[in-house]
Amino acid sequence: MGPDPSTDLELARERVMAATRELDGATVRDLLLDALLVSGVDATVTRVIMPVLKEVGDAWESGRLGVVHEHFVSSAFRGVLGELRLPVQGTQARTVVLACPPRELHDLPLELFGAMLHARWWRVVSLGANSPMTAIGEATRFLSADAVVLAGVRRSAFEARLPSLARLGRSLPVFIAGEGAKALPEPPHGVTVLPDDLEAAAGVVDAAVPARDRAEEPAARAHDDSEPAIG
Numbered sequence: 477m478g479p480d481p482s483t484d485l486e487l488a489r490e491r492v493m494a495a496t497r498e499l500d501g502a503t504v505r506d507l508l509l510d511a512l513l514v515s516g517v518d519a520t521v522t523r524v525i526m527p528v529l530k531e532v533g534d535a536w537e538s539g540r541l542g543v544v545h546e547h548f549v550s551s552a553f554r555g556v557l558g559e560l561r562l563p564v565q566g567t568q569a570r571t572v573v574l575a576c577p578p579r580e581l582h583d584l585p586l587e588l589f590g591a592m593l594h595a596r597w598w599r600v601v602s603l604g605a606n607s608p609m610t611a612i613g614e615a616t617r618f619l620s621a622d623a624v625v626l627a628g629v630r631r632s633a634f635e636a637r638l639p640s641l642a643r644l645g646r647s648l649p650v651f652i653a654g655e656g657a658k659a660l661p662e663p664p665h666g667v668t669v670l671p672d673d674l675e676a677a678a679g680v681v682d683a684a685v686p687a688r689d690r691a692e693e694p695a696a697r698a699h700d701d702s703e704p705a706i707g
């Protein structure tokens with residue numbers, strides 16, 4: 477019998493947390509790349525990266541870890557995610573724009589979500605934190621994007637943007653996520669609130685926009701059951 481992958485991920489989580497306390501970036505990177513290669517993006521994000529992010533966030537808030545750990549973990553995770561982002565090409569690739577609305581700085585869960593969409597063969601274009609709504613609209617038009625996902629912790633991040641969201645929702649599927657999105661009494665027409673669970677949310681976005689040309693392109697389906705290569 478081979479090793480139990482769930483035990484391995486539990487161990488990886490503990491070791492990533494320990495390396496974070498030590499500010500040991502090389503070990504964090506090695507552990508995460510190993511987990512990604514062995515267990516894939518979904519499992520590594522939901523079972524290792526998110527729990528560590530939560531633990532560091534909570535510990536930072538309560539003063540058990542310093543601001544240094546919060547900055548370190550953000551930067552280390554972004555570095556590893558960057559290494560994953562090999563270009564997704566081919567006619568069946570879909571394009572998603574990710575962004576946080578103006579004045580919203582909590583972008584890390586959204587970046588992790590991007591990695592999960594990338595693994596589902598989406599070309600992910602990330603505008604990051606504090607993105608003007610005009611820039612988000614411009615990016616979706618320029619890229620002929622298939623979907624846009626916005627995330628925010630505070631309800632005000634979305635509340636002040638309802639007309640822009642509704643306008644955007646008339647031209648492509650718009651998804652909003654995070655505590656701020658869930659706190660809206662009612663999202664505008666054309667805008668869907670995603671569940672907290674990143675895997676479930678990735679399923680919702682993935683199902684909303686079927687991959688193009690799949691039936692017509694049997695040769696291009698060689699990668700179908702796999703994720704884009706990890707660099």
Ligand code: B12
Pocket residue numbers: 526529530532533534535536537546550579580581582583584585586589625626627628629630631653654655670671672673674677678
């Ligand atoms: C790290 C952090 C920051 C970092 C952000 C780093 C980054 N680049 O993301 C920095 C330092 C920038 C920051 C700044 C601020 N923050 Co802050 N921050 C946190 C902290 C400690 C952790 C957040 C985190 O990443 N958690 C880990 C993730 C995994 O969990 P989560 O955020 O709960 O997300 C879950 C779901 O909401 C969902 N989800 C979230 N995003 C997305 C996206 C998608 C696509 C999907 C599908 C799901 C999803 O996934 C998770 C499921 O478990 C929290 C407190 C805490 N302990 O959580 C405060 C917190 C979020 N911050 C808060 C505040 C108020 C601020 C500040 C205004 C000032 C301050 N007091 O610190 C500023 C400015 C914020 C701004 N203008 O946007 C408040 C928000 C309260 C509110 N609802 O209004 C919190 C809750 C702290 C508190 N208790 O007051 N912050």
